[in-house]
Amino acid sequence: MMEEAASQLERDHVHSVYDKIAPYFNDSRYKAWPKVRQFLLDLPPGSIVADIGCGNGKYLHINKEVFKLGCDVCRPLVDFAWSQGHEVQMCDGLRLPYRDGCFDAVLSIAVIHHFSTKERRIRAIKEMARTLRVGGRIMIYVWAMEQKRRKFEKQDIFVPWNPNPHLSSAFNRDDTKPRRRAAAQSVSEAIDNTENYRKVRSTSSVADEEDVTQTVPQQRTQRLWFFSRSLDSVFDFGSLAISWPSSRDLRHLSSATGENEGNKPNQRARGRGLIKQVSSFFSPPSVIGSEEDVFDSDTDLQKDPNDPRGPSNPTNNNGKENQGVSVSLAQECGSLALPDLISLQQENLRQSEDQSVREPIGTGQHEGTQSPEEQVEVSCLRYYHVFREGELAELIEHNVEELHVTQNYFDHANWCVVAEKVQLWKI
Amino acid sequence: MKLLTHNMLTSHVKGVTKGYPLLIKATEVKVNEVDFNPKFVCRMIPKLEWSALVQAADQLGHREDLPGELVPDYEKNEDFLRKVHRVLLEVEVIEGCLQCPESGREFPISRGIPNMLLNEDEA
Numbered sequence: 001m002m003e004e005a006a007s008q009l010e011r012d013h014v015h016s017v018y019d020k021i022a023p024y025f026n027d028s029r030y031k032a033w034p035k036v037r038q039f040l041l042d043l044p045p046g047s048i049v050a051d052i053g054c055g056n057g058k059y060l061h062i063n064k065e066v067f068k069l070g071c072d073v074c075r076p077l078v079d080f081a082w083s084q085g086h087e088v089q090m091c092d093g094l095r096l097p098y099r100d101g102c103f104d105a106v107l108s109i110a111v112i113h114h115f116s117t118k119e120r121r122i123r124a125i126k127e128m129a130r131t132l133r134v135g136g137r138i139m140i141y142v143w144a145m146e147q148k149r150r151k152f153e154k155q156d157i158f159v160p161w162n163p164n165p166h167l168s169s170a171f172n173r174d175d176t177k178p179r180r181r182a183a184a185q186s187v188s189e190a191i192d193n194t195e196n197y198r199k200v201r202s203t204s205s206v207a208d209e210e211d212v213t214q215t216v217p218q219q220r221t222q223r224l225w226f227f228s229r230s231l232d233s234v235f236d237f238g239s240l241a242i243s244w245p246s247s248r249d250l251r252h253l254s255s256a257t258g259e260n261e262g263n264k265p266n267q268r269a270r271g272r273g274l275i276k277q278v279s280s281f282f283s284p285p286s287v288i289g290s291e292e293d294v295f296d297s298d299t300d301l302q303k304d305p306n307d308p309r310g311p312s313n314p315t316n317n318n319g320k321e322n323q324g325v326s327v328s329l330a331q332e333c334g335s336l337a338l339p340d341l342i343s344l345q346q347e348n349l350r351q352s353e354d355q356s357v358r359e360p361i362g363t364g365q366h367e368g369t370q371s372p373e374e375q376v377e378v379s380c381l382r383y384y385h386v387f388r389e390g391e392l393a394e395l396i397e398h399n400v401e402e403l404h405v406t407q408n409y410f411d412h413a414n415w416c417v418v419a420e421k422v423q424l425w426k427i
Numbered sequence: 428m429k430l431l432t433h434n435m436l437t438s439h440v441k442g443v444t445k446g447y448p449l450l451i452k453a454t455e456v457k458v459n460e461v462d463f464n465p466k467f468v469c470r471m472i473p474k475l476e477w478s479a480l481v482q483a484a485d486q487l488g489h490r491e492d493l494p495g496e497l498v499p500d501y502e503k504n505e506d507f508l509r510k511v512h513r514v515l516l517e518v519e520v521i522e523g524c525l526q527c528p529e530s531g532r533e534f535p536i537s538r539g540i541p542n543m544l545l546n547e548d549e550a
Contacts, residue, residue, distance in 0.1 A: 082539050090540060090544050097436050103435075104474075
């Protein structure tokens with residue numbers, strides 16, 4: 001079922017990734033977004049606020065006059081928040097363990113973009129609305145598809161975790177700034193021990209980028225993005241491509257990761273397993289039989305994504321339509337004048353009509369096998385559904401009648417909505 | 428887990444309609460010292476389910492002489508407010524579990540953190 005696929009995707013590419021990278025969040029680089037801080041400071045004394053998806057609790061110390069509690073699925077992050085003296089629980093955003101109408105305010109900062117279907121995103125918002133009292137307010141921040149100088153090409157993406165922002169700054173004579181800006185969202189998780197303030201973990205964007213420019217000499221590196229069709233449209237899919245850059249290219253990215261040191265065969269297997277797992281949402285595992293297969297030209301399949309091992313489902317053989325589910329890797333090459341959203345395997349795709357991918361130059365995509373370091377990177381891919389302008393407000397207006405949108409704005413790399421819980425009268 | 432938090436928590440197991448309040452079975456309880464802010468306590472009181480608070484304090488053996496019902500004019504009653512302050516903010520469950528009153532399902536509390544995650548079949 002779609003629900004299981006969605007749940008699995010989130011387990012693999014949200015929950016387990018945060019479990020792994022949690023230690024990197026608890027550093028000095030992360031500060032609170034000013035507007036979120038202000039939202040908290042504006043609350044009347046004696047308010048009760050819930051930070052749903054609180055992560056390491058970066059917002060829980062703001063405003064001593066209100067009672068704050070936080071929750072998250074990630075145990076290591078929640079443990080850290082507790083160690084800072086905060087009231088925190090483990091729970092799932094789709095099933096909040098709080099009674100109806102008990103909160104005066106709710107925060108959802110960079111959380112719901114991790115839900116992999118529209119339906120789940122709506123359910124998450126409805127759950128939060130349920131716990132709000134009438135008149136209470138919710139503030140939601142999600143990653144924006146539109147960044148200041150560019151946009152993500154697709155809305156459903158996998159973003160690799162990069163613990164070291166310095167290596168991740170793309171160097172490009174032609175087009176340095178925009179590239180780094182788009183890439184900056186994963187720079188946000190970077191560790192920078194020289195700086196001593198905290199930042200929202202997943203939406204650093206502008207601020208991070210500026211910091212990196214100032215403090216770090218530019219280094220040449222690669223940026224990797226996976227783009228996939230949303231699970232919502234998975235039944236339309238026709239083709240699949242997974243491409244992989246050369247091992248040389250990836251070495252830069254992962255060299256800083258401490259965990260590369262040990263257990264390489266394990267990581268290799270795990271990474272391969274993950275590629276298979278990710279791709280299995282969109283095609284049967286037989287497509288990805290080996291690493292060499294990844295580079296094969298014909299990976300176009302008509303198959304029910306929810307039944308990868310079963311026979312072809314005829315209803316999905318919409319050959320004509322051929323809306324590709326393309327899980328493609330976009331590589332940002334420092335020396336190339338490329339937009340950041342390109343597919344290495346564009347020539348190998350049986351293109352769907354709205355694929356606007358371009359071929360990278362000289363990336364050596366057929367080079368050799370992956371190094372173990374590369375495999376580690378695969379396992380730290382986080383799934384995001386980035387939002388278009390107006391999408392979040394629209395989502396609420398059309399699906400969550402108990403919330404009334406009062407503010408809707410763009411804040412750095414995020415779309416933000418503030419909404420008020422209203423009383424619904426049922427006749 | 429403080430009792431102010433507990434007052435908000437409910438069982439959300441599928442099919443349960445009377446999941447509140449959760450019963451507390453504590454194996455380790457701490458009492459901390461927290462700055463007394465009477466205004467803060469005053470403002471919290473109307474937001475509480477009072478009987479759930481009393482029941483919880485009782486289960487932890489920390490009820491002392493907290494009244495079963497709210498006293499009138501509590502805003503000016505510093506003695507009362509101090510008692511409430513203690514029970515709401517100073518008493519803390521470090522280890523134990525929270526039990527759904529209807530289904531009996533137990534949610535563990537470890538290192539001060541209640542784990543309210545449900546299994547696939549409960550959600």
